[in-house]
Each structure stands twice: as C-alpha cells, then as structure tokens.
Amino acid sequence: MSKHSRAGQMTDLLYTEKDLVTSLKEYIRQEENRLEKVKEWAGKLDSLTITATQDPEGYLGHPVNAFKLMKRLNSEWADLESLVLKDTANGFISNLTLQRQFFPTDEDQTGAAKALLRLQDTYQLSAYTISNGDLPGVVHKSQMTVADCFELGKIAYTEADYYHTELWMAQALTQLDEGDESTIDKVTVMDYLSYAIYQQGELERALELTKRMLKLDPNHQRANGNLKYFEFQLEKQRKAESEKKEQEDKKKEKKVLDKRDAQRKRSKDPLPERKKYEMLCRGEGIKLTPRRQSRLFCRYFDNNRNPRLLLAPVKKEDEWDRPRIVRYHDIISDSEIMTVKELAKPRLKRATVHDPVTGKLTTAHYRVSKSAWLSGYEHSTIEKINQRIEDITGLEMDTAEELQVANYGVGGQYEPHFDFGRKDEPDAFKELGTGNRIATWLFYMSDVSAGGATVFTDVGAAVWPKKGTAVFWYNLFASGEGDYSTRHAACPVLVGNKWVSNKWIHERGQEFRRPCDISENE
Numbered sequence: 001m002s003k004h005s006r007a008g009q010m011t012d013l014l015y016t017e018k019d020l021v022t023s024l025k026e027y028i029r030q031e032e033n034r035l036e037k038v039k040e041w042a043g044k045l046d047s048l049t050i051t052a053t054q055d056p057e058g059y060l061g062h063p064v065n066a067f068k069l070m071k072r073l074n075s076e077w078a079d080l081e082s083l084v085l086k087d088t089a090n091g092f093i094s095n096l097t098l099q100r101q102f103f104p105t106d107e108d109q110t111g112a113a114k115a116l117l118r119l120q121d122t123y124q125l126s127a128y129t130i131s132n133g134d135l136p137g138v139v140h141k142s143q144m145t146v147a148d149c150f151e152l153g154k155i156a157y158t159e160a161d162y163y164h165t166e167l168w169m170a171q172a173l174t175q176l177d178e179g180d181e182s183t184i185d186k187v188t189v190m191d192y193l194s195y196a197i198y199q200q201g202e203l204e205r206a207l208e209l210t211k212r213m214l215k216l217d218p219n220h221q222r223a224n225g226n227l228k229y230f231e232f233q234l235e236k237q238r239k240a241e242s243e244k245k246e247q248e249d250k251k252k253e254k255k256v257l258d259k260r261d262a263q264r265k266r267s268k269d270p271l272p273e274r275k276k277y278e279m280l281c282r283g284e285g286i287k288l289t290p291r292r293q294s295r296l297f298c299r300y301f302d303n304n305r306n307p308r309l310l311l312a313p314v315k316k317e318d319e320w321d322r323p324r325i326v327r328y329h330d331i332i333s334d335s336e337i338m339t340v341k342e343l344a345k346p347r348l349k350r351a352t353v354h355d356p357v358t359g360k361l362t363t364a365h366y367r368v369s370k371s372a373w374l375s376g377y378e379h380s381t382i383e384k385i386n387q388r389i390e391d392i393t394g395l396e397m398d399t400a401e402e403l404q405v406a407n408y409g410v411g412g413q414y415e416p417h418f419d420f421g422r423k424d425e426p427d428a429f430k431e432l433g434t435g436n437r438i439a440t441w442l443f444y445m446s447d448v449s450a451g452g453a454t455v456f457t458d459v460g461a462a463v464w465p466k467k468g469t470a471v472f473w474y475n476l477f478a479s480g481e482g483d484y485s486t487r488h489a490a491c492p493v494l495v496g497n498k499w500v501s502n503k504w505i506h507e508r509g510q511e512f513r514r515p516c517d518i519s520e521n522e
Contacts (some may be wrong), residue, residue: 034083041080051140061449061496063116063410064133064142071151072113074105090425113155115368115411115492117164120131121260122278122492123451127171137449137495146175146182150189157192163263165196190302194226200259203234271366273457277416280455280462281491287343287460292321301328301392308391320461323485328392332385332468337445338382340374340501344405347372351406351414356425366415369490374501389503396509399434405445405501408452413492414459416457419504420475420482430512436476436505438514442502443470451494458487465498478517480507 003045052059060066120130129135131144144152153168169192176186190213198206207230213223224510241480264274266410271277279285296318302309315329332340352361376383382403408414420437421428442454444465453464454471463471490498 002407007189014254037083038080055139057497058139060234061410062133062135062138062140062142063119063494064130064135065140065142066410067112067152068142068144068148070109071148074109075151088381110155112411113152114159114340116152117156117161118413119411119451119492119494120164120167122281123494124282127167128174131171131175135450135495146172146180146184146189149175150182150184153189153192153196154272157196159267161263161267161359162196162199163259165192166200169193169196172501187213187220190216191222192407193219194223198226198230200262203230203237206230207234236261269277272414273416274409276460277455277457277489277491280457280460281453283453283462285460286462288320295321303394306391306394308387314392318461319463319471320456323456323473323483325456325461325463326472327463327466328470328472329466330468331388331392331470332443332445334468336381336385337467337499338386339379340403340405340445341499343374343379343382344372344407344501348407354415354425354428359427366417367413368492369406369408369412369414371404373402373404375402385443386503389505392437393441393505394507394513395439396513397503397505399506399508401432401504401506403501403503405499408490408493408498408500410495410497411492412490412498414490416487418482418484418487419474422482432506433508436480436482437504438510439472439474439505441470441472441505442500444468445499445501446497448493448498449496451491452498453491454488455491456486456488459484465500476507478514479519480516 024249031324047448060069097384116130119125120127125135127149131149133141133143149168153165153172156162156164156168169189169488172184172189173186173193176189176312176453177183190209194206194209194213197209207227209228210223210226213220214227216296217223256281276285298315298317300313302313315328317329319325319327350363351367351369351371353364353367354360374382376386385403386397386400386519390399419440446464446465447467452465454465455461456463473486475483477483
C-alpha cells in the first residue's frame with residue numbers, strides 16, 4: 001500500500017474522528033437537554049404533589065385532577081421513563097418498575113376520561129369551563145393543557161363519539177390559537193375535528209376546516225382527498241335541499257341539543273329517561289306544585305312513644321308526597337360517620353349489580369362506586385345504627401341486609417334503577433329467603449360540593465345530600481306489589497366526595513309491623 005493511499009485513509013479517519021466528536025457533542029447536548037427536561041418535570045411534579053398531598057380528598061374531588069392523575073401515571077410517566085432509559089438510571093428504573101404494578105391502565109385512563117364526558121353532559125358544562133377548571137365549589141383549580149384536551153377528544157373518537165370529539169378537539173384548537181405551547185400541532189387537531197364534524201353531517205363546516213388545514217399544510221394527503229369529496233357531497237346536498245330551505249331555518253335553533261341526541265342514537269344509549277335524569281341532577285324539572293309543597297311538613301317524631309325516642313324525638317321532614325319520602329335530620333353523628341368510614345375503607349370494592357340474565361353479581365358502567373358491607377356483630381356502632389333504624393321505622397332489622405357503605409368519587413354515579421325485585425326477575429333475592437326489599441333507608445355521610453343528588457326519575461323528585469341526615473321510603477305497597485314510582489338514581493358527583501350508607505329492609509318479619517293490604521296500589 002503506497003504512502004499516499006495510507007495517508008488518505010488516515011485523513012479519512014481524521015474526518016471520521018471529527019464526525020465522532022461532532023456526534024459526541026450532539027450526544028452531550030441531547031443529554032443536557034434530556035436532563036433539563038427531567039429537571040423541569042421534577043420541579044413541576046414536586047410542587048404539584050406537595051399541593052395534592054396536603055389535601056388529597058379535596059384535590060381528587062376535582063374531576064380534572066382525577067383525570068390528569070390517570071393521564072400522568074398512565075401516559076406521561078411512561079414518556080419520562082423512555083427519556084431516563086437513555087441512560088443507566090438503574091435506581092430510578094427499578095423503583096419505577098416496582099411501582100408500575102400499582103399504576104392505572106389504559107382502561108383506567110379511558111374510564112377517567114369517560115367520567116369527565118359524563119359530567120360535561122349531565123351538568124351541561126362547556127369544554128372551555130372544564131378546561132379552565134371553573135367548576136362550582138372547587139378548592140384546587142386545575143387547568144387542562146392542549147394535550148389533555150386532545151387526549152380526551154381522541155378517547156371519544158375511538159369510541160365513535162363524534163359529538164365529544166368535536167367539543168374537545170375544538171377546545172384544543174382554541175387553546176393553540178390563543179398561543180398555548182404544545183407538541184401537538186394544529187393540523188393534527190384539525191384532522192380529527194373536521195372528521196368529527198363531517199360525521200355529524202355538517203359538511204360546510206368540515207369543508208371550511210379542511211381549507212384551513214391546507215393553508216397550513218398544502219401537501220396533506222387526506223385533506224386534499226377530503227376537499228374534493230366534501231365539495232362533491234355539498235353540491236349534491238345543495239341540490240336536494242333547496243326546496244327544504246324553510247324547514248331547515250326552523251330546525252337550526254335546536255341544533256345544540258340535537259347533536260347530542262343524535263350521538264345518543266348512534267351509540268344506542270340504553271337509558272330511555274337519560275334526559276329527565278340529567279335535568280333532575282341539575283335541579284331542573286322538579287315537579288312539586290306549590291299546592292303539594294304546602295302539604296309537606298317538619299315535625300318531631302317519637303314513633304308512637306317508642307321508649308328510646310321519648311326523651312329525644314327525631315327531626316322528621318317530608319321530602320316528597322307520592323312516593324312518600326321522608327328525611328331525618330341529625331340522625332347520625334360525626335363520630336359515628338368516622339367509625340363507619342374507617343371500618344369500610346379497607347374493604348371498599350367496586351360495587352356490583354345483579355345480572356338479570358345470569359343472576360350473578362357483576363360490575364356495570366351504570367353503577368360507578370366502591371362499596372363494603374358492615375355487620376352489627378363486628379362493632380357496637382353498627383349495632384346501635386341498626387337499632388336506631390328499627391326504632392324510627394318500626395320495621396324488623398333481623399331480616400334486613402347488612403349496612404352497605406358506598407363511596408362515590410368524582411363522576412361516581414348509579415343510573416336509574418329499582419331497589420325491589422320485579423315480577424320479570426323472580427329470583428332476585430331468592431338466596432336470601434327474606435322476600436323482596438320492602439323499604440330503603442339511606443344515610444348521607446358527607447356534604448357534596450357539587451352534584452351527587454338522589455333523584456326519582458318517574459315523579460321528578462330530587463333529594464340533595466346533607467351530612468348527618470337520612471332518607472327513607474317504601475319500595476313496595478302494603479299489598480306487596482312493587483311501587484314503580486320509586487325508580488331512582490344517584491347523580492354523578494361533579495366536585496367533592498360522596499359517602500352514603502344504606503339499609504335494604506326485607507318483607508319477612510314485617511307481617512305484624514306493616515300488615516298486608518288487599519288493594520293492590522295502596
């Protein structure tokens with residue numbers, strides 16, 4: 001090999017080395033940049049976790065915080081992990097891996113997102129209101145980033161829920177237009193948004209957005225295809241609609257709610273009375289006339305001179321006339337509530353419902369809460385509470401179910417249902433051998449900042465949680481027939497935390513305490 005050629009190789013190596021130094025510097029730059037990002041994230045999370053852990057219940061009582069916590073743990077820590085993994089950060093990784101088993105899953109993140117959408121619908125909140133965190137009774141105000149809004153829109157999109165996809169992609173776009181910094185670009189957001197709008201039949205708006213997209217990215221393949229398609233469809237539509245013009249103008253006023261109704265039809269919503277249920281949850285459409293209201297009273301009550309109530313009669317208030325719903329005030333003390341909660345906490349599990357087809361217990365999207373059962377044998381407080389219910393109602397507690405404690409977090413709800421077993425499900429409580437559920441007693445063990453009412457959808461009644469009170473109603477007429485007007489629901493909690501406990505009282509043992517009646521509906 002000649003000197004020259006060897007020198008040439010050496011020169012090449014020099015240049016190779018120079019390249020290596022350049023890439024080494026690039027690596028250092030990236031490493032510093034990476035550490036800078038990690039430092040920034042740690043700083044942000046440091047202040048956030050300090051605030052959050054000072055008042056965890058209050059903090060998690062805000063629906064946006066609950067969603068962001070799911071999103072952080074499910075998505076963002078994973079992004080950070082890949083950032084740190086570029087290095088031998090073994091200590092952190094092993095710790096993260098260890099903690100990973102307790103992390104929420106994709107399903108949890110989707111669940112939290114759906115809860116937020118449920119609240120948005122029930123309480124008629126705009127995406128802007130939620131994103132800004134301007135909710136009633138909020139202690140820890142929390143704002144959503146463009147990425148948060150985009151994520152929510154994307155979850156709706158994967159569920160083919162174009163109504164919410166539009167609301168949240170539009171909010172993401174608004175925040176980008178207002179100058180919010182984000183890794184998500186306008187074109188991506190517009191892509192989802194225009195498709196969601198098109199799916200809801202609004203061709204003109206979809207076309208406008210597609211044109212705006214092409215201004216930003218003229219080579220966008222899908223947008224170019226859509227442009228031609230939308231223009232063609234619009235032309236077709238215009239021809240067909242020219243004679244329907246007048247009717248359209250009248251319909252336009254109803255547009256806002258109609259889009260949601262259309263989405264409900266598309267997703268085959270199984271709940272016929274959802275609109276009524278949501279109105280009652282907002283405190284609208286309550287059907288109590290002044291005349292009926294004037295017949296509702298408050299009184300001190302000792303249940304026919306019951307020895308335990310004689311010296312301390314209870315405060316009884318009529319909440320509703322048909323079905324008769326009464327509320328008892330100052331009926332459970334703060335210390336009793338604390339005991340019940342402490343006993344229940346270690347046992348709280350996702351609440352289940354009876355599957356009418358299989359007869360088995362199963363979890364369901366329409367009942368979102370955690371519950372636990374407490375027996376009178378395990379603590380004197382529970383025994384005392386059971387005795388109090390017996391004294392006030394005059395009903396036998398030996399055949400009642402155990403005290404069920406339920407905790408509804410943000411978005412927690414129980415959609416309209418009956419407490420009693422109906423004729424079409426004869427085996428509902430067969431295994432208990434105590435007959436049907438004759439009555440329901442429900443303690444409110446916390447105040448709720450916003451939402452969380454108990455509503456009776458058939459009769460248009462709403463009862464609001466008030467700590468230390470209890471409500472009571474009969475599910476069956478004296479004849480043993482079910483009272484269908486007792487169909488009720490627990491509205492989703494918007495802000496705060498709802499604790500209740502209930503006693504389901506059964507027919508057996510009440511034969512002399514509440515004698516039968518032969519007329520069916522009395």
